[in-house]
Structures are given as structure tokens and as C-alpha cells.
Amino acid sequence: MKKLLWSLVFSAILVSCSPSAAPPVLTEVSTPGYHPGRVVWYTLASPNPEVAKNFYESVFGWTTTPYGDNNRELWVFQKDQKPVALMARYKSDNNSGEWIGSISAEDVEQASSEAKSLGATILAKPVAVANQGMISYVQDPQGAHFSLIRMAGGDPEPNLASLDSFLGMELWSNDTEQSQKFYTDILDYEIEMRQEGDVDYTVFKKNNLNCLGMLQNPVENVRSHWLPYIRVADVNAALAKAREHGATVLLEPSFDIRNGSVAIILDPTGAPLALQVYNP
Amino acid sequence: MKKRIISLLLILGLSLFLPACANMHVTGGVGLNFSGGPYGMRVTPSVNVGMYGGGYRW
Secondary structure (H helix, E strand, O other), X not given: OHHHHHHHHHHHHHHHHOOOOXXXXXXXXXXXXXXXXXXXXXXEEEOOHHHHHHHHHHHHOOEEEEEOHHHOOEEEEEEOOXXXXXXXXXXXXXXXXXXXXXXXXXXXXXXXXXXXXXXXXXXXXXXXXXXXXXXXXXXXXXXOEEXXXXXXXXXXXXXXXXXXXXXXXXXXXXXXXXXXXXXXXXXXXXXEEEEEOOEEEEEEEEOOEEEEEEEEOOOOOOOOEEEEEEEOOOHHHHHHHHHHOOOEEEEOOOOOOHHHOEEEEEOXXXXXXXEEOOXX | OHHHHHHXXXXXXXXXXXXXXXXXXXXXXXOOEEOOOOOOOOOOOOOOHHHOOOOOOO
């Protein structure tokens, strides 16, 4: 009887100490090795996931799989059965959403602490998330949201994005000088200044890889924010679909801007994103 | 008999208490509050095209 009881105790410890079932999301995109400084994952913080789900499925052909409690809190977006992003239900003060890029960090706790000391707000302290890794959520001193991550199985290879997935993220900053100092201090970037047309453009680089872009926010009275770019085959077709499914168009394709290869929209929940034809 | 009951209660207690030792969470952002998207839902902003170059070379 005693042996049986101790077996039960041992089993209870084993079961209890195992991580809960969680979506094998990032383990599917991980590869050996890390690329610190790059945006390696994307999460849509959405106050209205049902509307967002319909939009991204219709415009980009993504499929959506629910996870989490009661299947109502967390969703995985997939394209051609490969995970491209997560969507999480967030409560928001203005009932609108935002894409949050996860930047690969060698030490999430240290980088988060450094960010806080430089005036950032830590929305979620570093925590180990099952099947994903160590993650924190941060609001930079100008209000832009981002995440720091150390993926459990390594970062995705820094290859060119496939169609209907993310190319990268760009910071639209109201104070580029302050933003440059902030992100360089916490993630140890090298800076390269460029001219994109008439626009001063900052590229954050690390280990000879382009990691992030930044320009002066071209929209008045809007706080600093990150803008994700999704690679599309035909920007006009993608824009027509987006409009049909409730997007607000911020910038129509124009020959003056990259030969009409870029459009900028707000999805139906208010999250900004860019559609770009990109064929290097 | 008393010993057995105590042991069973101990097992049940451990089963409830020990998930915390894994220190793992299933989701990353669920339940968080944030101020919301930069544009909100009611404004119709426009991009100053003279200040935008079309993104960088990825």
C-alpha cells in the first residue's frame, strides 16, 4: 500500500511539473541559432479577434486555429500550413488593435530591465511561455509597443519572406533621435543612415544583418508606432480585397513611391500595416 | 486509516499546487490591457507622402 501511495505521489509531481499543452507555434518556425536584433515573430493584439480573423483569412488566405482557454483567447495564423503569426485577445483603451513585433534578444530580462531604466513601460515582465520561449512586452518611451523574445528553439532563418507573410517592421517615430538611442542602448545595434527618396531613413543593423527600419512619423497627431510590412503578389489586388473586408486606406499605391508597390492600411480593428510588392 | 486519508489529501494538494513549479504559461498576451492601436477607431488620418519613402530594402 505504501509503495502504491508513493507511486501516486511521484506521478502527481511529474504531471504537475510538466508544462501545460500549448500550441507548438514557434517550435515549427525555429531553426538552430539566433539572430539577435531582428524581428522574429509577430502577434496581433486585438480587442476584436473575430473581426480580425475574418479579415486576415479573406485578404491573405491565412487559416486560423484557436488555442487557449475556451478557444477564445489565442489564435495561430497559418499560411500554407506554416505559422505566420499569433493573435491574442487584448483589452484596449480605445478598442483598436496593433501588430506587435517580437525582437530577438540574447537576454530578455536584461534588455527589459535596460528598457525600463530608459523610460519604457514593461507591459508584461519576462516570462517563459510554453513552446515559445522567454518573452516580455514593452512600451517604449514614445508609446510604441514591441516585444523582446528568446525563442526556445532558435530564431527563424533570416530569409526573404514568402508571399502573404511578414517582411519586417519599421518604426514611425515622433523623435527619431530619442528612438535611435533607446533601441541601440537596449539591443546594441549599429546604425546606418540612408536616403529613401527625400526621406532620411535609419537602418538598425546587427551582425551585418538589417534588423529594423525607422523614419520620422509621417502622420500628424499619432503616437510613435511600429508598422509591419506584408509581402503581396499584387498590391492593387490585395488593397481591393482589404477594402472590401473593412480596411481603411491610409496610403494608396502611388507611382512616386516605389513605383506604386506599397499601400498602407488600417485593418478593421484599427491595426496599421503595409502591403508591399517586394521582388529583389 | 487516518494516515491514508492524510496521504491522499497530500497527493491532491500537491497536484493542485505544483503546476506553479513549472513556471510556464500557455499564452503570451492574454488578459493584458494596453492603450490600444495608435490610430484608434474613429480618426481618418492621412500619411504625408512627402515624408514617406516606401519602406526599406528588406
